[in-house]
Amino acid sequence: MKKLFLFLLLTTLTFSSDSIRVVSTSQFTTEMLLAIGAEDYLIGTSFLDDEILPELQQKYNKIPVLAAGAPTKELFYSLNPTFLTGWQSIATPKNLGTIEELKENGVEVFFTKSQKTSNIDDIYEDILYFGKRFNLEKNANQVVKNMKSDIEEVKSKNLGKKKIKIFAYDSQESAPFVIGGNGIGNTMMEIAGAENIFRKSSFSFGTGSWEKILDENPLAIIVIDYGDKSYESKIDFLKNRSPISELEAVKKDRFIRIPLSYLSSGIKVSKGIEKISEGLSEEQK
Amino acid sequence: MTLIFILGTIAVTVGSVSLSPLHVWKIIINKSLNREIFSIEWKKSTEMIVWNLRVPRVILSLLSGGGLSLVGILMQALTKNSLASPYILGISSGASTGAVISIVLGGLLGIGFSPGIGAFIFGTLTAFLVFYLAGNGGYSSTKLVLIGVAVSSLFSGVTTFLVTTAKNEAQLRGAMFWISGSLAGARWDSLTTLFIVLLISIGLISLKYRELNILIAGDELAETLGVDVKRLRFLIVMVSTFLTGFIVSATGVIGFVGLVIPHICRGFVGSNHKRLIPSAILLGAVFLLGTDTLTRAVFKTQEIPIGVITSMLGAPFFMSMLRKNSYNFGG
Numbered sequence: 162m163k164k165l166f167l168f169l170l171l172t173t174l175t176f177s178s179d180s181i182r183v184v185s186t187s188q189f190t191t192e193m194l195l196a197i198g199a200e201d202y203l204i205g206t207s208f209l210d211d212e213i214l215p216e217l218q219q220k221y222n223k224i225p226v227l228a229a230g231a232p233t234k235e236l237f238y239s240l241n242p243t244f245l246t247g248w249q250s251i252a253t254p255k256n257l258g259t260i261e262e263l264k265e266n267g268v269e270v271f272f273t274k275s276q277k278t279s280n281i282d283d284i285y286e287d288i289l290y291f292g293k294r295f296n297l298e299k300n301a302n303q304v305v306k307n308m309k310s311d312i313e314e315v316k317s318k319n320l321g322k323k324k325i326k327i328f329a330y331d332s333q334e335s336a337p338f339v340i341g342g343n344g345i346g347n348t349m350m351e352i353a354g355a356e357n358i359f360r361k362s363s364f365s366f367g368t369g370s371w372e373k374i375l376d377e378n379p380l381a382i383i384v385i386d387y388g389d390k391s392y393e394s395k396i397d398f399l400k401n402r403s404p405i406s407e408l409e410a411v412k413k414d415r416f417i418r419i420p421l422s423y424l425s426s427g428i429k430v431s432k433g434i435e436k437i438s439e440g441l442s443e444e445q446k
Numbered sequence: 447m448t449l450i451f452i453l454g455t456i457a458v459t460v461g462s463v464s465l466s467p468l469h470v471w472k473i474i475i476n477k478s479l480n481r482e483i484f485s486i487e488w489k490k491s492t493e494m495i496v497w498n499l500r501v502p503r504v505i506l507s508l509l510s511g512g513g514l515s516l517v518g519i520l521m522q523a524l525t526k527n528s529l530a531s532p533y534i535l536g537i538s539s540g541a542s543t544g545a546v547i548s549i550v551l552g553g554l555l556g557i558g559f560s561p562g563i564g565a566f567i568f569g570t571l572t573a574f575l576v577f578y579l580a581g582n583g584g585y586s587s588t589k590l591v592l593i594g595v596a597v598s599s600l601f602s603g604v605t606t607f608l609v610t611t612a613k614n615e616a617q618l619r620g621a622m623f624w625i626s627g628s629l630a631g632a633r634w635d636s637l638t639t640l641f642i643v644l645l646i647s648i649g650l651i652s653l654k655y656r657e658l659n660i661l662i663a664g665d666e667l668a669e670t671l672g673v674d675v676k677r678l679r680f681l682i683v684m685v686s687t688f689l690t691g692f693i694v695s696a697t698g699v700i701g702f703v704g705l706v707i708p709h710i711c712r713g714f715v716g717s718n719h720k721r722l723i724p725s726a727i728l729l730g731a732v733f734l735l736g737t738d739t740l741t742r743a744v745f746k747t748q749e750i751p752i753g754v755i756t757s758m759l760g761a762p763f764f765m766s767m768l769r770k771n772s773y774n775f776g777g
Contacts, residue, residue, distance in 0.1 A: 336631075405494075
């Protein structure tokens with residue numbers, strides 16, 4: 162009897178906060194929520210850039226995918242959502258409506274601070290906010306702690322080492338689309354022990370120039386992997402048809418493959434930094 | 447010619463990396479003769495920048511600027527309408543649809559077929575479509591322009607549809623680059639074909655300058671004066687279609703050059719095609735080279751599509767010209 166009572170009490174407690182119905186319209190917020198164990202609140206996701214972090218895949222599979230990009234307003238409201246998070250661009254009249262409109266319809270809106278800054282501390286803050294909001298503070302703290310220690314490890318490894326000149330190639334052939342100085346990607350490169358040759362550009366992602374790359378002669382190249390243009394086809398272009406095919410870094414295959422989702426402001430940032438740093442350390446040999 | 451030489455040198459020296467003009471010419475001479483006449487006193491990267499990027503770009507800007515102006519003249523002569531240009535007649539927007547289709551389809555089917563080929567095929571088809579639809583009962587200028595506008599909006603609708611349904615950011619950006627033309631994609635291998643096509647076009651049209659002068663005075667008068675109007679029209683349509691197709695496939699859509707340059711030249715040298723054709727080709731070439739150089743000098747690290755700049759410069763100029771009513775045509 163006592164056991165049954167306890168069981169009932171526990172289940173009511175667990176499901177009492179079930180009234181929060183979350184839609185997450187970006188991979189990075191989805192991963193943050195899954196990482197802190199908020200999967201039971203998630204009623205839909207969208208905007209998957211590439212593979213979910215392997216250890217979160219099982220949790221992710223149980224959540225309905227609403228659309229590849231922005232879900233329609235109708236579909237969104239048909240799910241009775243009470244909480245929206247994800248890309249900030251989702252709260253526009255063309256997508257799910259303005260923040261005011263969403264609030265009027267009873268939807269709480271939270272956009273991560275870190276998607277607008279290039280600061281890793283903001284990511285921690287966002288994760289901790291989710292932890293607080295969903296009563297999962299302990300988990301959130303643990304996630305942040307792990308990220309911090311991963312990053313510290315990379316930092317201590319690079320202490321006193323010379324920065325290696327690199328750039329990050331996203332796509333495009335006539336002029337390269339690259340990571341600039343204003344975004345998390347640049348911060349990650351710096352922590353990993355590299356110097357982005359486009360760090361002085363004000364964009365986070367933008368069109369750079371082949372000239373600049375030829376002139377700076379980077380030691381390694383990050384190749385961002387996503388979408389339906391394969392990593393191999395990008396390498397093939399850089400090696401055989403690009404204006405930089407004669408650079409040492411290209412000739413000697415000094416490429417570092419980074420999936421796009423590792424460059425968004427989320428829990429994968431620390432793993433992304435590790436990947437870049439590993440790629441660089443191979444160059445240092 | 448001197449102007450092109452000086453401007454060309456400036457164009458190769460400025461950009462995100464500034465180079466010495468002396469080195470530039472030494473590199474060009476070495477490279478074009480494929481021998482080491484001047485000892486190499488520059489970085490390997492300087493050589494790559496000059497020879498693989500800037501020189502092809504300068505040549506492409508000269509070729510496409512000249513070519514677009516020539517097409518402008520031809521279309522204006524054909525339609526006796528000063529509004530005619532590949533841009534207004536919808537050929538450019540057809541070509542950009544072709545480019546975008548190949549980007550989106552290429553991504554879909556996982557095969558990389560070049561946007562340039564798509565642009566060329568669609569540009570040519572659109573040109574034939576427009577001329578076919580308008581050709582019924584003589585090329586009435588109003589009819590041609592109206593059909594051009596209709597076809598143009600049809601294709602921009604298709605392009606917008608494709609762009610909004612594009613699967614990812616990279617496709618979208620790739621498409622944007624075609625819609626607003628750019629010279630950044632200049633490579634040696636694509637220049638030769640364009641050069642030959644332009645040379646043949648200029649040759650063919652220069653032989654016909656007298657007939658073009660007569661054509662402007664009216665079809666009937668031309669026929670009484672012994673001009674085979676049908677054949678002349680066919681030639682004009684063929685030359686301008688192929689030329690536009692090849693240019694758009696190399697650069698994307700660059701607006702207003704074909705419209706504005708012939709007007710300016712008429713102001714300087716009059717409407718006789720004997721002088722109009724060479725002067726418009728030269729001015730067009732210099733104009734595009736100048737605009738591109740200026741853009742590269744101002745936006746050093748970022749690539750701004752040249753089509754954006756030519757439209758921003760060309761449209762106000764055209765408006766002020768219309769307002770002053772200072773343009774004359776065929777007079």
